Amino acid sequence: MDDLQWQVANLGGVLPRIVDEVLDGGGLEALVGAAEERGDWFCAEGAVRGLCAAGEFGRAWAVVEPFVGTGWRPAVRVGADVLVRWGRIEQALELSRPAGSGGTEDVAAAARDHAEVLVRAGRADEAVDVLAPHLRDRRVLGALVELTEGQGCDERVLELLAPLAEEFRRSPGRGGGGGPWEVLSGQARVLERSGRADEAIRQFGADVAARRYGPLNNVESYAELLARHGRIEELRSLADTESHAAVPVYVRALEDAGRAGEAEAYLRGLIAAGKPGWCKSMLMELLFRQGRPADGIEAAAGTFDDLYDDNLLMGAEAGGPLMGAEAGGPLMGAEAGGPLMGAEAGGPLTTSWVLSPSWRPRPPASPRRRSAGAR
Numbered sequence: 270m271d272d273l274q275w276q277v278a279n280l281g282g283v284l285p286r287i288v289d290e291v292l293d294g295g296g297l298e299a300l301v302g303a304a305e306e307r308g309d310w311f312c313a314e315g316a317v318r319g320l321c322a323a324g325e326f327g328r329a330w331a332v333v334e335p336f337v338g339t340g341w342r343p344a345v346r347v348g349a350d351v352l353v354r355w356g357r358i359e360q361a362l363e364l365s366r367p368a369g370s371g372g373t374e375d376v377a378a379a380a381r382d383h384a385e386v387l388v389r390a391g392r393a394d395e396a397v398d399v400l401a402p403h404l405r406d407r408r409v410l411g412a413l414v415e416l417t418e419g420q421g422c423d424e425r426v427l428e429l430l431a432p433l434a435e436e437f438r439r440s441p442g443r444g445g446g447g448g449p450w451e452v453l454s455g456q457a458r459v460l461e462r463s464g465r466a467d468e469a470i471r472q473f474g475a476d477v478a479a480r481r482y483g484p485l486n487n488v489e490s491y492a493e494l495l496a497r498h499g500r501i502e503e504l505r506s507l508a509d510t511e512s513h514a515a516v517p518v519y520v521r522a523l524e525d526a527g528r529a530g531e532a533e534a535y536l537r538g539l540i541a542a543g544k545p546g547w548c549k550s551m552l553m554e555l556l557f558r559q560g561r562p563a564d565g566i567e568a569a570a571g572t573f574d575d576l577y578d579d580n581l582l583m584g585a586e587a588g589g590p591l592m593g594a595e596a597g598g599p600l601m602g603a604e605a606g607g608p609l610m611g612a613e614a615g616g617p618l619t620t621s622w623v624l625s626p627s628w629r630p631r632p633p634a635s636p637r638r639r640s641a642g643a644r
Contacts, residue, residue, distance in 0.1 A: 273343075276310045282312065288311050289315065303316075304316050304332050316332050317329045329351045345365060349382065362387065367399075376403070384396035384413075388420065393416075393417060400412060410455060413426060418462060424463070427459055430456045430459065469494060470495065489518065492511075496519075513545075513547075529555065
C-alpha cells in the first residue's frame with residue numbers, strides 16, 4: 270500500500286498523461302502488461318478504463334484485483350467500479366463497505382465510496398444513511414449533495430443539511446478549514462433542484478450579503494445560481510460589489526444571452542476605472558471567443574512588458590487563449606498538455622518503451638488480500 274501511495278505522490282512509473290496517449294494510440298495491451306509485470310498503478314488505471322470500455326470486465330478485474338488486495342482506498346474504489354459495471358453489485362458493495370473506526374482506514378472516504386456504490390445499485394436511502402454520520406467532513410457533505418441528485422430524496426437531504434447550515438450561520442468564524450462552511454451552497458443547490466429556486470436565491474443571497482463565507486467565499490456559487498435563472502440585473506449588482514468572484518459569471522451570462530457587446534463595454538469600463546489586470550485578461554478571452562483575436566491582443570498589449578502578474582503573455586503560457594490553436598500559438602508540450610512524447614512529436618512512445626526498465630517504479634509490496642469474491 271505504501272508503494273502505491275508513493276507512486277501517486279511522486280508520479281512514479283509512467284506518467285498519467287503518457288498513459289492516456291498510449292491508450293488513445295491503441296496500446297491497451299502494453300498498459301495491461303505494465304500493470305501486471307511491474308505493478309504500475311497509472312498503467313493499471315488506464316488498462317482498466319480501456320478494458321471496461323471494450324466490455325472486458327473480467328479482464329479489467331484481473332488487472333486491478335492485486336491492487337485491491339492491498340486495501341488501498343483508490344484501488345478499492347476502482348475495483349468496486351469494475352464490479353458494478355460487470356453487474357456484480359453485491360460483491361462491489363462488500364468490497365467498498367467501510368471496515369469501521371478501529372483501524373487506520375479513512376472512514377469518511379470509505380463511507381463516501383460505499384455510498385456511491387449504493388446509489389449506483391438503486392439504494393439511495395441506504396447511501397444517505399451511510400453518509401449522515403460523517404457530514405462534518407466536507408468530502409462527505411459534498412458527496413451527499415452530488416450523489417443524491419435525481420434520486421428522489423431531496424427533502425431528507427435538506428433535513429440533514431438544515432442544522433449544519435444554521436450552526437454555520439450563527440458562528441461562521443468557527444467553520445475553519447474542516448467546518449461545514451460548504452453547507453450553504455449545498456443547501457441552495459438542493460433547494461434549486463427540488464423546484465424551490467426562489468427560496469434558494471433568497472436564502473443564499475442573505476448569506477452572501479451577511480458575508481458568511483468560510484475559508485472560500487460563496488459569492489461565485491451564488492452568482493452562478495443567479496445566472497442559471499436569468500437574474501441578470503441582480504447579478505450586475507453583485508458584480509459591482511463583489512467583483513473578483515462575480516464579474517466573470519456576469520460577463521459570461523451576458524455573452525450567453527446574446528449581449529456580448531454589453532459584456533465588452535462593462536469590462537472596458539472596469540479597465541478604465543483602474544481595476545486589476547484580470548479584467549484585461551477577461552476582455553481578451555471574451556474577444557477571442559467572439560472571433561476577434563486581433564482586438565483581443567490589442568486589449569491586452571499594454572501588459573506585455575510587465576514582468577509580473579499583469580503580463581498576459583505569462584498567463585497565456587499557463588493555458589490562456591494566446592497559446593491555443595485559435596491564435597496559431599506555439600503549443601508547448603507539457604505546458605499546453607500536448608503530445609510531448611507522442612508519435613506526432615517523434616517521441617519514443619512505443620510499447621517497448623512503456624515496458625522498458627527505465628520507467629519502472631519500485632515494486633509493490635506483497636498484497637494483503639482483501640477478497641471481494643470475484644475472480
